[in-house]
Amino acid sequence: MKKRIAIFASGSGSNAQKIMEHFKYSNLAEVALVLSNNPEAYVLQRADNFEIPSHVFDKKTFYETDEIIDILKRLEIDLVVLAGFLWLVPENLLKAFPNKIINIHPALLPKYGGKGMYGDRVHKTVLEAGDEEHGITIHFVNENFDEGEIIHQAKFKIEADDTLEIIKFKGQQLEHQYFPKIIENLLKKYN
Numbered sequence: 001m002k003k004r005i006a007i008f009a010s011g012s013g014s015n016a017q018k019i020m021e022h023f024k025y026s027n028l029a030e031v032a033l034v035l036s037n038n039p040e041a042y043v044l045q046r047a048d049n050f051e052i053p054s055h056v057f058d059k060k061t062f063y064e065t066d067e068i069i070d071i072l073k074r075l076e077i078d079l080v081v082l083a084g085f086l087w088l089v090p091e092n093l094l095k096a097f098p099n100k101i102i103n104i105h106p107a108l109l110p111k112y113g114g115k116g117m118y119g120d121r122v123h124k125t126v127l128e129a130g131d132e133e134h135g136i137t138i139h140f141v142n143e144n145f146d147e148g149e150i151i152h153q154a155k156f157k158i159e160a161d162d163t164l165e166i167i168k169f170k171g172q173q174l175e176h177q178y179f180p181k182i183i184e185n186l187l188k189k190y191n
Contacts, residue, residue, distance in 0.1 A: 003029035003078040003187045008085040013043025015083035022180030101141040109137040113146030
């Protein structure tokens with residue numbers, strides 16, 4: 001039986017798209033559901049394009065009920081993937097899926113993580129710091145932003161004339177290259 005993935009995303013969903021593409025014809029796993037806290041998120045259109053069901057929820061539902069957990073359990077989800085999802089995962093969801101929730105972060109953690117550190121904010125901070133390298137981190141999710149156990153990191157060199165757009169592009173290339181493969185490797189380890 002195929003493993004089942006649920007993807008949480010708040011925005012465009014380019015990583016979600018790469019994951020959906022990667023598993024579209026896979027014998028190992030399938031994306032069973034896309035969830036978003038943003039009814040305007042383009043990721044919902046991407047899910048529709050792949051004929052994958054989606055679910056939109058609000059803050060009250062996410063933090064004060066077990067509705068999301070019930071949906072994930074009903075769909076027999078094996079792995080929860082955060083792909084540009086900006087809310088802290090509540091304790092009840094962490095307990096329901098221990099070591100089965102992963103996230104991708106656009107920096108080399110533990111640097112440039114934490115509340116409010118996402119997207120262009122991260123890249124601007126890296127440029128302002130004058131770092132010579134930058135990259136991505138795929139990690140397990142715990143009760144704190146970007147503090148879970150690191151699964152994989154990939155890095156690139158920042159050239160002297162690299163702009164915000166260039167380092168953002170380089171980072172996204174790494175995200176798209178590694179995230180689906182790391183998900184596949186994790187799923188192969190699950191019974």
